[in-house]
Amino acid sequence: MIRRIQRAAVDASLKAAKLPAKFLGEEAEIAADRVDAEVRDAAGRLLFDADLRDDARRRRVAARERGEALRLRAEAQEEKIEARQEASQRKSNVRQAEVKREERIGKESKRERLEALDRKAEALDRKADAASARDEALRLRRAATEAKAQRKERAKKV
Numbered sequence: 001m002i003r004r005i006q007r008a009a010v011d012a013s014l015k016a017a018k019l020p021a022k023f024l025g026e027e028a029e030i031a032a033d034r035v036d037a038e039v040r041d042a043a044g045r046l047l048f049d050a051d052l053r054d055d056a057r058r059r060r061v062a063a064r065e066r067g068e069a070l071r072l073r074a075e076a077q078e079e080k081i082e083a084r085q086e087a088s089q090r091k092s093n094v095r096q097a098e099v100k101r102e103e104r105i106g107k108e109s110k111r112e113r114l115e116a117l118d119r120k121a122e123a124l125d126r127k128a129d130a131a132s133a134r135d136e137a138l139r140l141r142r143a144a145t146e147a148k149a150q151r152k153e154r155a156k157k158v
Contacts (some may be wrong), residue, residue: 003049010043026070033063038105 018032034060037060 003047003063006043006047006049010040026066030063030067030070033066037063094153102116 014036018029018036022029037056040056040059042054044054046048067148
């Protein structure tokens with residue numbers, strides 16, 4: 001009976017002492033749990049209470065595991081942030097590559113259109129030259145026909 005009263009007194013005192021830690025965050029709660037385990041262990045030694053010392057050991061292990069879980073969550077959060085930054089950087093790089101590709105395609109397209117226009121201009125020049133040559137040939141043929149007709153006229157008169 002006395003041991004139960006002693007345990008209850010230790011438990012109530014430690015719970016009251018840990019109360020402010022709840023408002024300070026999870027790290028403070030874990031630190032308070034570690035202190036709680038050490039105080040319970042010390043009280044168990046002083047009171048020769050094996051159950052109190054056993055409870056202290058379990059609390060110590062639990063506090064260690066909660067601390068490890070907190071550390072792992074923090075690492076996971078950091079990795080998540082880094083992954084988001086890397087994904088954002090990759091998206092940015094892809095957008096930049098797309099812009100460059102579009103610019104290159106635009107330049108190639110303009111160059112191809114210019115080359116096509118140059119070929120068309122050359123074809124039109126050749127066509128115009130051919131038309132001029134045809135007109136000249138027709139003019140010369142008419143002049144030759146007219147000269148021939150004039151010679152025949154003169155030959156008839158002589």
